[in-house]
Amino acid sequence: MNHVKLQLLASRVLSLANTIPKDENRIVFYSTPDVSDNALALFKYVYNINDGYTLVWLLNSPDSRVVPALREKYPEVRTVPLYSARGLKELVRAKFVVTTDVLPVTPHFGQRVIQLWHGLPGKKTGHEHPLGIKDLYLYMDRWTTDFVTTSELVVGAFVRQFMINPRKFRILGQPRNDGIFTNLRLSRELLSGILNIDVEGYDHVLFYAPTYRYTSYLKDFEASVGVVKSLLNKRFTEFLQRINALLVIKPHKLVADAVAPEIENSGNIRLLTDEPLVERFLTINDVMGAFDVLITDYSSIYEDYLLLERPVVFYLPDRVELERKSGFLLPYEFFAPGAKPEDVEGLINALAGYIDDPSLDSEWRKTVKNLLYEVGSDDKSSERVYKRLIREE
CATH class of the missing domain: 3.40.50.11820 (CDP-glycerol glycerophosphotransferase, N-terminal domain)
Structure with a gap:
């Protein structure tokens, strides 16, 4: 059955x-x-x-x-x-x-x-x-x-x-968002313990949280792996090294298993899975304050991250397919308040802009946050x- x-x-x-x-x-x-x-x-x-x-x-x-x-x-x-x-x-x-x-x-x-x-x-x-x-x-x-x-x-x-x-x-x-605020000062210490590295040694800590494509009934493993692997290239890793940034990637478990061997050999990229969070009875929101910029696509994690009023980049190399097979419930151009690059070069440029000036698009982010959160901030x-x-x- x-x-x-x-x-x-x-x-x-x-x-x-x-x-x-x-x-x-x-x-x-x-x-x-x-x-x-x-x-x-x-x-x-x-x-x-x-x-x-x-x-x-x-x-x-x-x-x-x-x-x-x-x-x-x-x-x-x-x-x-x-x-x-x-x-x-x-x-x-x-x-x-x-x-x-x-x-x-x-x-x-x-x-x-x-x-x-x-x-x-x-x-x-x-x-x-x-x-x-x-x-x-x-x-x-x-x-x-x-x-x-x-x-x-x-x-x-x-x-x-x-x-x-x-x-x-x-x-x-949302109860899970309590952890964003209660753990804000401890978030980098918590993340360091989970990853077993000192994240304070980096000038910038970036978080990449891609959605598993496409829906729970139309899964596309290859596409889900491909979008993560697109960041594991020399051009992007050199960018991370140049600005002394740590990229933490938290994909679906199946995707994590597939990309883990490549990430293990990358000094500025770490993989975050559910297991170390679950073992500590934490959610990703408990360490969300550790990140300076969020990179995502159409995952609702960005709606939680907006509570921090920090930059979000929406990286969508497969946007046409996503819109056809899933679509966005809220008008995406407005309710995704940030740059929307569709290739790695565009992503690098967007990240460089937000790292140089975190206030870019801040009013846009605040407007969307206030629409989403009458209660819960x-x-x-x-x-x-x-x-x-x-x-x-």
Whole structure:
């Protein structure tokens, strides 16, 4: 049975348990990948304030390396395989279900399914997919009581994608962005520990975060590897050496495995994978303050990075294909506030310009940031979600 059919079956089974009483002090967390993103940030907040809740993580991969680390750091927390009798039991019993991805839970009477999602609007999907791909996003309204986001403009974009009732949206911020602010002064120290180098030895620290092409249902491994390898050439590495810059690349895991051998031989380029972050129970946002410039394409990571009010370069050597197979949910020319080079020479020129004058395009970035964030440009998003949706204050 494939993944989609399994999720639909689980949803039907769970919908039969509507009359089972809910445990008011039980919170179930789920994320993709396991123990990550907005769910992880909210989990850490709830755990640290110690209000007496039973906390449970549902796992897609119960044998992953994160499980023993989770049990060691948070011994009171339960870990349960999602697709198991125990997993279904937890979903049936919990008053609160917190997720960052599609989870097939038809909310029972008195139950809250809190969708934190894994970013702000980026590429088109769901009802907006340019190729008409049908996926589980079409069921989001059925499986959500509260969808947490950051502004009215973002609400409108998500409504178009998922056709969720607008009354279900809660403008409270993204919990993972708390780490941008709380770890701002420590971010380079944290990054140095993760990479096992002293990043303070570089004059500039750049971050490249490309999206895996194209969508979760139309993956193109070769294109995803190719766009990363386009920066592993002599021309670009010489530019990094000349300005004494470190480039940190964080691609999809499959891409990371493919390019790792080439990056190992490059003195000014380092590969960042999920594993060292997960082992430390961090998200990329916890070290985002370490970077002077972000290089991305249409990944929603730039919408988080805008909170730092630092330069962003949108490197799109395959822009035509991206627009055809994914498309951009918000008007890209305006909502991507920065240079948009389509080759390495253009990227070098753009980076040189922003490094020389970080204030370039600053007003443009601030305008987009203010449209995306009516709420959430601080370190209080987890607190707001907790107080509003769990404590119901």
